[in-house]
Amino acid sequence: MVHSLNALNTRSFFGINHQRWFRIIVSLITVSVISSCEKDITLDLPQAEQKLVVEGYITPGQPAYVFLSRTAGVYDPLDSASLLNYSVFNATVFISDGINTDTLVQVDPSVGYLYISPGMLGQVGNTYTLTVITKEGETATAITHIDPPVALDSVWFETIPELDSLGWTWARLTDPDTLGNRYRWFAKRLGKDDDFIAPIGSPTEDKFYNGLSFDFAYNRGEVPYSDAEDDNNIEEGYFKLGDTIVVKFASITKDSYEFWRAAETQSSNNGNPFGSITPLISNINGGIGIWEGYSFTLDTLIAQ
């Protein structure tokens, strides 16, 4: 029994957005007949109200960490230095598990931005409330919980016959019989990737496979705007024989699933003439972003 979890999203099939197919069709036709033309333009965009951006995570055995920033103009330059201009400094941030409360500490007062809970580590089954009060007077709150992890039965690598050494990572999952499990898949090649990378189609829910046991495949995701060689040649999207791959399989909440799914669709619809506007679906009251509790299992495999 071989399936692709990816394909369970109708919009994506092995990481390919189906709406994107129409773009391929149109470009194919237009390219074969004439070529379409593109030019740089300047958009006269209205001044938007600045919003508080909250991005926070809590996982079992780890402190909570929360990034606080503000929205920027579309055209404002973006690098690590300018990001500081949008950083939130000296905010009061605390989390509560319903019994205890811990105040998060700003890691570097000259940078602001990142806040970590020194005295509270995540625990499966707990619910966590986040409260942010900025110096400037904004207040944001959010709530999340940590679902128990669901381990994959097994993970392995399979080459694609036509591509010799290249292929995808496969896994077998036995989904618990209760409806409402949501997962997110990450992978990291040791020695090649700095961090875990989520491929397109990484968030899924068990709406279509509740209680089933099945095999599925993921292609290799890439860091946004990657200029790595293997993200720009034939190896793009594939793992390779010899790779040591760590798979992080996370159990996520409904809020997380909706946030990441919308975020992913928004990115893939940019540049798609047929795409529709997909706003982020945030779970932050008083801001935009995600406050997310999740648990995960790690599996290591060697592509052979």
Added chain:
Amino acid sequence: MSFAPRQIQLPFMKLITRFSFVSVIICVLLMSFQPAFGQDQSGNKYTISGYIKDAKSGESLFGAGVYVKELQRGTTTNTYGFYSMTFEKGEYTLVFTYIGYISDTVKISLDRNIRINREMKEISYTTETVEITAEQADKNVQSTQMGKVDVDVEMMKTLPAFMGEVDLLKSIQLLPGVQSAGEGNAGFYVRGGGPDQNLILLDEAVVYNASHLFGFFSVFNSDAIKDVSLIKGGMPAQYGGRLASVLDITMKEGNNRETHMEGGIGYVASRFTVEGPIKKDTASFIISARRTFIDLFLREPFISKDSRGYGNSYYFYDLNTKLNYRLSDKDRLYFSGYLGRDVFTFNGLDNGFKVRIPWGNATASLRWNHLFSQKMFMNTTLVLSDYKFSFEAVQQKFDFRLFSGIRDYNAKVDFSYFPNIMHHLKFGTNYTYHIFTPSNVTAQSGDTKFDLGDIVKLYSHEVAAYINDDWDVTDKFAVSYGVRFSFFDQVGPFTRYVKDAYGATTDTIEYSRGKSIADYYHAEPRLSMRLVTGKYQSVKASVTQNYQYIHLASLSSVSLPTDVWVPSSTLVKPQIGWQYAVGYFRNFKENVWETSVEVYYKDLKNQIEYKEGAQPEDDIKNNQDNNFVFGTGWSYGAEFFVKKAKGKFNGWIGYTWSKTERKFADLNKGMTFPAKYDRRHDISLVLVYNLSKKWTFGATWVYATGNSMTLPVSRAFFNGPIDLTQLNGSNPTTSGQIYYEYGDRNSYRMAAYHRLDISATLYVKKKKRFESSWNFSIYNVYSRMNPYFIYLDEKVDDSTNTLKLQAKQVSLFPIIPSVTYNFKF
């Protein structure tokens, strides 16, 4: 699981009980004409009736005029070429007229009922000396109908054609009040209505998707089309089921005198048509086919086997056919069929990934014309209409299929009754059984299927009965009034998924086969009138109400073949449209110049859209309508039209000023927003110059306010869940990404769309029976880079490690010349 506590009721029974008053009204109306109903006229009135047809081909002529000089009154033929008039005994002069045909005068002495069938001769377009005279040249001023335009198919063929393909849908977009959505968009928009609010009929069959390849070409092969008329306001009662317009297209019947062949080779497609008699003057046929041939060049030897494009292919074809048989002088049978398909295939070289995407329409209609008497004409029609889309992907053992569509079984009976020269009554009934297939997905590998829910089909009955009277009250004042009663019932089998506020299914309700789920019934009044205010001038006004029971839901920002039709249901209420229009029509210089000004206001209720951020998979194991939001809309505008109808040099200019808005509680924070197809200004200029017998030149220029769209106004940076141990101080990670916050819905305007096209048609000297012509067209002469869409390009500058955003505007077509060769013998 619970069951709906509803009784099973036959839809017809329901209709009869609920609309018994319809029959009452019809009886009352008929009784008012009773003296004229029988053959035995009170006093000394007699009827003159007959058919008008083309002398050469024997095809019936629709809209031909029959004018009684002494009475200064007249009538026009119906779709089947039939006319009937009843008036006092006497000596009269009848004038038969038809656009592009030589007028014909007959003296009659009316002392009994008489039948005059007439054959009319066409004026050659390229004849210098004879002017193209329109029948009853001031028809635009005289008719009660507002907002109706008859498109001259032959004239359209001399206008510039995109890639050599004459496109009737593009031609009607040159009329005021009708807007194009730009290149690459299948729909057209009439007076602020959506693309699903146009009723497109091909020989009485509804065509659900009228374009090939995302609107670049229409499905109507001009070689097979005889007449095209568009009603954009004041819709008479015989039409219904859509709010905005009716595009009524009639296929050629086929020459019943001699066999002819016709064809052409264009830039992307070729066409071939055969027509001729099966039995002379009794039965004839026409078969017309068209196919693109781009795909022939997307394979070896044109493309190498290793190239990326290899194995990809796209083509479309159309097949039109029509047969007609004259059973007797009183009975005539017609069969029409249309089949069109677009097929795209993709074969991924590297990993065995294959995709096939076929979609298209099929329609068939069978019609029986019967003449009960000289005054009573009946047409009975049976129609099958089908639209299908599917997406099939295969990789190794994995198989994925998505499909959707709509199928209609339709039966109707329409009567035309001509009691006397003052009245023309139309009445009839119409029944449609709709089968909707919303997006269904199946996925399997080997023998194992994923649980993507059962195949969902939705069923409904739609019934209508109407009566409409065209009444010449005085010689100056005429009124067309009527009412249409409509009834709609969604029936089982059906599963309703009941959702809580978080989108979780809390209950399902099962409806068994045939059980009524949601029913609606309404009366739709229609009224239009005309007052002649002087020689060559009139004022017209109309008020119409329409109900639309089926809806097109689009997840995309443009119309796509994937868009799905859905019925009215317990959640989706029928769309309601009121339209009010007033116009002033005036001709100058013996009807050489026709001008008009029309203003309209339109009020729309129960409009549907997908929820913000809805995704295709949300429809699976769910009811699509759970993902809809509902709102209202309105549109108002003014249309100015100046046409030079005669002469070597003719054409028109149309200008429309309009404003179209929508308001949805759940979209754009409940604030009013411009509709996608809101256009402040829209100009169309059409010029034709008949230089000589050999050469005709055409030019069109269009200008439209840019499309509205939603753009990001700010952005936020997200790291994504990361491994804390990898965190480099508190700097953002390399895997971080920016996401956008959007501004008000449709608050941004793209640059205006404008384009000039020119054409030259060369008629090669006729040899024996063989005629041919060359059409040279240049599309987008000054190569205007019209915006197709805009996106933000995100690029990392490696030297500074800075992310830069650049807005890019994509345009589809620069200047494109094309040549088409047409022949006929």
